[in-house]
Amino acid sequence: xxxxxxxxxxxxxxxxxxxxxxxxxxxxxxxxxxxxxxxxxxxxxxxxxxxxxxxxxxxxxxxxxxxxxxxxxxxxxxxxxxxxxxxxxxxxxxxxxxxxxxxxxxxxxxxxxxxxxxxxxxxxxxxxxxxxxxxxxxxxxxxxxxxxxxxxxxxxxxxx
Amino acid sequence: xxxxxxxxxxxxxxxxxxxxxxxxxxxxxxxxxxxxxxxxxxxxxxxxxxxxxxxxxxxxxxxxxxxxxxxxxxxxxxxxxxxxxxxxxxxxxxxxxxxxxxxxxxxxxxxxxxxxxxxxxxxxxxxxxxxxxxxxxxxxxxxxxxxxxxxxxxxxxxxxxxxxxxxxxxxxxxxxxxxxxxxxxxxxxxxxxxxxxxxxxxxxxxxxxxxxxxxxxxxxxxxxxxxxxxxxxxxxxxxxxxxxxxxxxxxxxxxxxxxxxxxxxxxxxxxxxxxxxxxxxxxxxxxxxxxxxxxxxxxxxxxxxxxxxxxxxxxxxxxxxxxxxxxxxxxxxxxxxxxxxxxxxxxxxxxxxxxxxxxxxxxxxxxxxxxxxxxxxxxxxxxxxxxxxxxxxxxxxxxxxxxxxxxxxxxxxxxxxxxxxxxxxxxxxxxxxxxxxxxxxxxxxxxxxxxxxxxxxxxxxxxxxxxxxxxxxxxxxxxxxxxxxxxxxxxxxxxxxxxxxxxxxxxxxxxxxxxxxxxxxxxxxxxxxxxxxxxxxxxxxxxxxxxxxxxxxxxxxxxxxxxxxxxxxxxxxxxxxxxxxxxxxxxxxxxxxxxxxxxxxxxxxxxxxxxxxxxxxxxxxxxxxxxxxxxxxxxxxxxxxxxxxxxxxxxxxxxxxxxxxxxxxxxxxxxxxxxxxxxxxxxxxxxxxxxxxxxxxxxxxxxxxxxxxxxxxxxxxxxxxxxxxxxxxxxxxxxxxxxxxxxxxxxxxxxxx
Amino acid sequence: xxxxxxxxxxxxxxxxxxxxxxxxxxxxxxxxxxxxxxxxxxxxxxxxxxxxxxxxxxxxxxxxxxxxxxxxxxxxxxxxx
Numbered sequence: 004x005x006x007x008x009x010x011x012x013x014x015x016x017x018x019x020x021x022x023x024x025x026x027x028x029x030x031x032x033x034x035x036x037x038x039x040x041x042x043x044x045x046x047x048x049x050x051x052x053x054x055x056x057x058x059x060x061x062x063x064x065x066x067x068x069x070x071x072x073x074x075x076x077x078x079x080x081x082x083x084x085x086x087x088x089x090x091x092x093x094x095x096x097x098x099x100x101x102x103x104x105x106x107x108x109x110x111x112x113x114x115x116x117x118x119x120x121x122x123x124x125x126x127x128x129x130x131x132x133x134x135x136x137x138x139x140x141x142x143x144x145x146x147x148x149x150x151x152x153x154x155x156x157x158x159x160x161x162x163x
Numbered sequence: 164x165x166x167x168x169x170x171x172x173x174x175x176x177x178x179x180x181x182x183x184x185x186x187x188x189x190x191x192x193x194x195x196x197x198x199x200x201x202x203x204x205x206x207x208x209x210x211x212x213x214x215x216x217x218x219x220x221x222x223x224x225x226x227x228x229x230x231x232x233x234x235x236x237x238x239x240x241x242x243x244x245x246x247x248x249x250x251x252x253x254x255x256x257x258x259x260x261x262x263x264x265x266x267x268x269x270x271x272x273x274x275x276x277x278x279x280x281x282x283x284x285x286x287x288x289x290x291x292x293x294x295x296x297x298x299x300x301x302x303x304x305x306x307x308x309x310x311x312x313x314x315x316x317x318x319x320x321x322x323x324x325x326x327x328x329x330x331x332x333x334x335x336x337x338x339x340x341x342x343x344x345x346x347x348x349x350x351x352x353x354x355x356x357x358x359x360x361x362x363x364x365x366x367x368x369x370x371x372x373x374x375x376x377x378x379x380x381x382x383x384x385x386x387x388x389x390x391x392x393x394x395x396x397x398x399x400x401x402x403x404x405x406x407x408x409x410x411x412x413x414x415x416x417x418x419x420x421x422x423x424x425x426x427x428x429x430x431x432x433x434x435x436x437x438x439x440x441x442x443x444x445x446x447x448x449x450x451x452x453x454x455x456x457x458x459x460x461x462x463x464x465x466x467x468x469x470x471x472x473x474x475x476x477x478x479x480x481x482x483x484x485x486x487x488x489x490x491x492x493x494x495x496x497x498x499x500x501x502x503x504x505x506x507x508x509x510x511x512x513x514x515x516x517x518x519x520x521x522x523x524x525x526x527x528x529x530x531x532x533x534x535x536x537x538x539x540x541x542x543x544x545x546x547x548x549x550x551x552x553x554x555x556x557x558x559x560x561x562x563x564x565x566x567x568x569x570x571x572x573x574x575x576x577x578x579x580x581x582x583x584x585x586x587x588x589x590x591x592x593x594x595x596x597x598x599x600x601x602x603x604x605x606x607x608x609x610x611x612x613x614x615x616x617x618x619x620x621x622x623x624x625x626x627x628x629x630x631x632x633x634x635x636x637x638x639x640x641x642x643x644x645x646x647x648x649x650x651x652x653x654x655x656x657x658x659x660x661x662x663x664x665x666x667x668x669x670x671x672x673x674x675x676x677x678x679x680x681x682x683x684x685x686x687x688x689x690x691x692x693x694x695x696x697x698x699x700x701x702x703x704x705x706x707x708x709x710x711x712x713x714x715x716x717x718x719x720x721x722x723x724x725x726x727x728x729x730x731x732x733x734x735x736x737x738x739x740x741x742x743x744x745x746x747x748x749x750x751x752x753x754x755x756x757x758x759x760x761x762x763x764x765x766x767x768x769x770x771x772x773x774x775x776x777x778x779x780x781x782x783x784x785x786x787x788x789x790x791x792x793x794x795x796x797x798x799x800x801x802x803x804x805x806x807x808x809x810x811x812x813x814x815x816x817x818x819x820x821x822x823x824x825x826x827x828x829x830x831x832x833x834x835x836x837x838x839x840x841x842x843x844x845x846x847x848x849x850x851x852x853x854x855x856x857x858x859x860x861x862x863x864x865x866x867x868x869x870x871x872x873x874x875x876x877x878x879x880x881x882x883x884x885x886x887x888x889x890x891x892x893x894x895x896x897x898x899x900x901x902x903x904x905x906x907x908x909x910x911x912x913x914x915x916x
Numbered sequence: 917x918x919x920x921x922x923x924x925x926x927x928x929x930x931x932x933x934x935x936x937x938x939x940x941x942x943x944x945x946x947x948x949x950x951x952x953x954x955x956x957x958x959x960x961x962x963x964x965x966x967x968x969x970x971x972x973x974x975x976x977x978x979x980x981x982x983x984x985x986x987x988x989x990x991x992x993x994x995x996x997x
Contacts, residue, residue: 023283039200040193042421044371045453049840052371080193089191097187100805103644103813105190106197106372106421128849135849138840140369140422141644142809143816144848324925340924368997425997497992504991533997574971577921577989581971616994618966618975683996763976865972875997 011072013038014082022069028062029053031069032079040080040109044138051137054110055079061117063136080109083116092116092154101150103141111137115151123159127152166696166762170862170869177656178868181805184648185667186419195419198375198391203446206377207236207278209439210285211432211449212292213459214267214274217301217525217833218314221263221294224275228291234284237443238292240275244438247407256494258405260528261434267296268316268493269525270834271458273432278439278447301525301833305467305490308334308524316493316523334523336495341503341576342484342516349482349514353473357551361543363882363900364826365465365490368532369817369845372421373456378436379446385412386440390433393423393641394680399672401430406437416671417641424817425531426461428682457838462827463532464489464498465524468543470506478557478565482514483507483575487540491521492528501536505879506544507575508614509585509771511568515575525833531682533814534615534875538821538882542900545611545883550896559610559887560593567612580769584797584861585612588773591857597775597793605782606790607892610775613879617688617872619764620679624693625670626654626701628756632743634658636697637670638690639678644813644874645806646686652802653691653868657698659725660742676761684872687802689764695867701758705745708752712745713737766865767872772796774815774880778888785908787823787889793855799863799871811877812854818881820846826901918946920988929956943967944978946988966991 006021013036022031029046032038032055041064044052048063055064056078083090092115095101102108111134118125118133125133130151131144139147156162189195226238241264248254258264263272275292279285300314307313313334321329324338350356376390386408392398395417403410420427436449451460467488474480485506489499499519506517552562567585574580592598592610602608625637636654640646647667655662679685702722709727710717715737719730726739749756777791794811801807824844828836837843862869882900890896895910917937927934931954938953940946947965951958966975968989974980975993982988 033199038193039196042197042372043199043450044373044421045840047453047839047841050371050453080191084192089188093188093191096191097183100181100184100645100809102187102190103806103809104370104372104420104422105186105195106370106419108190109193112191131849131851135847138371138845138847140371140424140817140845141813143812143846143854144851145812145854146805146809148848148853326928337925423997425995428995428997497995500992501994531995531997535995535997577923577991578968578971578973579987616973616996618973618994618996621976683994685996765974765977765980766972768972 007070009070009073011074012076014078024070026069027065028067028069028072029064032064038079038081042106042109044106051114052107052110054113054137056113056117061114080113083112090116091157092151095150095154099146099150099153101142101146107137107139111139111147119155119158123155125155168692168766168865168867170864170866172868175656177652177662178800178802179804180652181803182648182662184645185651186647197372197421198418199450201377201389201418202448203377203379206446206448207280207443208282208285209276209278209436209447209449210289211273211435211455212275212289214263214270214272216267216296216298217270217303218299219267219296220299221265221267221274222297223295225293226275228293229277229288232284232288232291234280235277235288236445237278237439238275238288239435239438239442243442244405244434247405254404256528257401257429260494261430261432269527271455271527273435273459276435276439278443303524303526303829303833305465305488305522305524308522309488316525320495320523336521336523339500339503339519340516343573344514346482346484346514346516350473352475352481354476355551355554356471356473357547357554358471359547359898361468361470361546361898363466363539363542365462365526366821366825367457367461367843368424368426370422370424370426373451373453374431374460375450376433376436377446377448378433378440380437380441382444384409386437388413388415388433388437389418390415391418391420391427393420393427393643393682395641395672396639396677397680398430398433402434402437405434414671414673417669420641420643423643424533425535425682428531428680431460453840454838457843458835459527461530462527464491464529464536464539466539468539470543470547472547472551474551474555476555478555478562480510480512480566483512485517485540485544487517488520488522489536490524490526490529492526493523494528495521495523496529497521498529498536502540504576505537505614506540509568509612510566511572512575517575533817533878537613537615537879538818541611541613541879542882542886546886549887560589563612564589582864583769583771584859585771587859587861588771588795588797591795591859592773592775595775595793595857597791602777605892606777606779607888608775608777609884609887609891610773611880611883611887613772613876615770615876615879617767617770618683619685619689619767621677622689622693622764623676623678623761624690624697625675626694626697626758628701628742628746630746630749632741632746633664634660636665636667636694637675638667639670639675640686640690641681642669643681643686644810645803646690649687649802649806650690650694653694654698657695658702658742684770684874685764685767688767688866688870688872691802691870692764692866693760693762696760696762697758700760701756704756704758705742708745708749708756709740711752712740712748768863768865770797770871770876772876772880774884776884776888778885778892780889780893780907782911785904785911787902787907789819789852791852793857794877795857795859796873796876797859797861797871798873799866800860800869801858802870804858807858807873808856810873811856814877815854815881816846816851818878819851819885822882822885822900822902824901824903918982918986918988920946920990922990923992926957926960926990930954940982942978942982943974943980946982947978964993966993
C-alpha cells in the first residue's frame, strides 16, 4: 500500500502527515502525531474514549480514517485548555471528582464541550443522552453529569 | 511493628475535606500516561494468536512461515516460556493461561505471539502460524459441567474436600463447607420456608483501558516493564517467576491505570511480551484489543445457587442453607468457597450451612471482580430473604433488622464478630426518605444488604521532607480511584501541614520496598497506615533537629499543629519551629529528613452496605429502568468523601449492569458471541439516575483514624436489590441474572399462565 | 490453651481434627506448633492461611498476641478486587 499525504488542521494548527489508506484517525493522532490524550477503549466506536471533534461534530476517531481528515478541522483534548487556562469543563471535572481512573475523561470532555457549544443550557436528560456514547466504568456518571451542569452554568455566566 | 494502629484521632483538620486531586490536571488535559501511552526506542509491536476453539489439543504449531515475514523479529509459543513453576499450581495456571501448553482451554486462549516492526507485519505473521488442533468436546455451563457425562477438562482433577476422595476425574475441583448448628432441626422449627434456585451470568470487570504493556529485556539479564496493573510488585514477582529473572533486575513501573476492579491483579500477556522482547532483543509493546480483553481476560464466575431459608411467624430465621456452584474457568480456584463464606454473613443465624463447588469449564480464567463472589451469593440469599419476609407478612427492612448480625454474633463463616456496621446501615435505610417516597404504576422498590471482608496487607511508604518544607510521599499501592488525594490528606493531617504541600506519587518497584497490590479495598486503608507511621517517624526526626537548632534536650520538645514546640516555661521565648523552618536548616542538622514505614496493615475489618432501589418495568417490552438508587455504607472514616461517594456510586453502577444487561453469551460451538461493548452492554449515562449516597462513619478500631476500606462492598447488594425491586414492580420473582428484557417478558408470560 | 478451628480443607491434613488445642502466645507460635504436630499442614500454612483472632482477620501479622481464651480460626487467604 502506498501512504497518503494529508493536510489538515488540528487544534488550530496546520498539520501534514502521511498515513496508510486503512489507518484510523485515532492511530494517526496517537502513533504519528504523539497526541496520546485521545484513548482507545474498543476500536469499534462503542466506548467514546477516542472522541474528537471534526468540523464541529463529535466523532469516534477509531471510526474515521486518517485520510478523511484531509482539509478538515480536528479538535482533540490537547487543544481544550487555552494555554495554561483550563476549559471550564476541565476545571469542573476536577472540582466535582468526576473522574476516578480518568481513561474515559478526555472523551467525555470532548463530547461535553460539543454539547455545550450546541446547547448551552441542557437538561439532565439531554446531558445523559448526549453522553450515552461515552462509557465510564468507575463513576456511575453521577459526578460527571453534575460537573457538566456546573460548567454549563458557569459558561452561561450564572452563579453556581 | 512499633506503630500503634489503634483508633485514637477524633478531630481532623485535613481528613474529611474535599480538595482537588493531585493527578486531576494531567487527566483532564490528556497528559496522564496509561498502559498504551508509553514508547521505547526501537520498540516492536506484538500480536497474540488465540484459539478459535473452546477446547482442543494442540497437536503441532509451525511458526516457520510466520518467521519468514519481512519485519517479523520474534515468534513465541509455550516452548519459549518453559515451566519454572516448580509445582505451584496457582502459578502454573497463570503460566498456562498466558500461553496454552498442551491444550487450548477456551475460545481466545493464547497459543502463539509475534513481535514485528509494525502492526501490518505482525498481523500478517499471525495468519501464517500453522496450528494443528484436535478439537475436543467442550462445556461452558456450570450445571452441565457437573453432570456425570460432561467432557472432562483436566484428567488430574479429582474433587477435593469430599470423603472418600473420588477415583474418577471430574470438573468439580473442590467442595467446601461452612456453618454451624443443626439446619434440619432449624427447618423443623420453621413456620415458613422459601426454597429456590438461582443463576447468574458471567460478567466482565469492563475496565475501559485494555491491558497494555511495554517490555524490554536486555542481554545482561536486566529488564523493564511499563504496565497498567493494580499491583506492579505482584506483576514483578509473577514475571520474574515465569521467566526465570532475578526480582531485583526486573523493574516494573505502573502506568496510570484505566480501571481494574480486580481484573488487573495478575499477569495476562506481560510474560509473553517479555518473552518476545527477550527473543527479539528489542523492546516490545503489547496492547490487547477489546475483543481480546473480553475473550481472554477478566471475567467473574457464572453461578448456579440453591438457597433454603426457614423462619418462625415472629420473623426470626431458624435455619438457612445454600449450595453454590461457581465456574472458575479452566483452572481450579476458590471462588465458590468465597461465595459460601459470604452468603449469610449479614445475619445472626443459629443454624446455617453453605456448600461451595468449584467448577472448571471452557471459559476464560476467572479473575477477581470487586468483592469477588459475594454479589452472586448475595443475589440468591437476599432474594430469598425478601421472599420470606413477604411470605411472613413482614416489612423487608424490619425482617432484616430482626435477623441482622451484631457484635458477638457467630458469623456464618465461623468467627465471632466484633463491632460491625450492618445494623446501622439497615437503621439508616429504614429512616431514609427514599423508603417512603411514592411509587408510580409499574414501579417497585427493593432493598438488599451486602457484606465483604476487606483486607490490608504488606505496605511500604516513603515520606521525604524537602528543603522547602514540602513533602513528597512515595507509595507502592497503585491509585485506582483517587488514593493519591486521600493519602496526601493523611500525610497533611499527621504532619499538621497543608494538603497543597504534599505531593503523592506511586513509586516503581526499584525505588520502594514491596507492596501488595491494590485489592481487597486496601489502597487507602493500608497505605494510610503506612503514611501515618512514616509521618510519625519523620516527626521524631524533626523533633531531634529542633533540639539541635535550639540546643535543648529532645525530651523537652513536643509536636503540635505542624510545629516543634518547646515544653515548659523555661523555654517561653522560643517561637515554635514549623516544618519549613526545620527543613530549611536540615543540611546543617544532619542532612535530609525522611520518614519510612514498612508494615503489615492487618485489621481492615469487615464491611457492610444496604442499598435501596426503585425500578420501573415496562410490561410490553420487559425492559427495566432504574428510577432511583441509594447506597448506604460504613466508611469508618471517609478520608476524601467525594472519592468515597465515587466508590459507592461506581460499585452500584456496575451492579446495575450485572443485574440488568451484562452477560457472556456462548454459542453451541463454545465461542463467545459478544466480545465487544456493543453486544456486551455496560450501563451508559442515559441508563442511570443520580446515585444517592449516605456515608456512615463507625470508626474502625484497628486504624489510627478509624478508616475502613470502601472500594468493593458497593457491588454486593445491587443484584438482589434490583431483583427485589423488579419482583415488587412486576409481581414475578426473577431468579436468573441478568434480568434482561426477554427473561422478564418470559417470566411475565409464565405468571399469566 | 487456644482453641483453633480449621477450615474444612485442612481437616484431613490434621488427623481429621476440626478443632485443636494449642499452647501459644502469638499467631507465629500457634502456626509453628500446628506444623510440628501435623507436618501435612505446612504447605497450606506457608501459602494459603489467614488467621482470624476474635473476629479480626490477620493475613500477615503473625506477631499478634493470642489471649488465653482467644477464638481462633484458620481461614483461606482471600482474593479481592
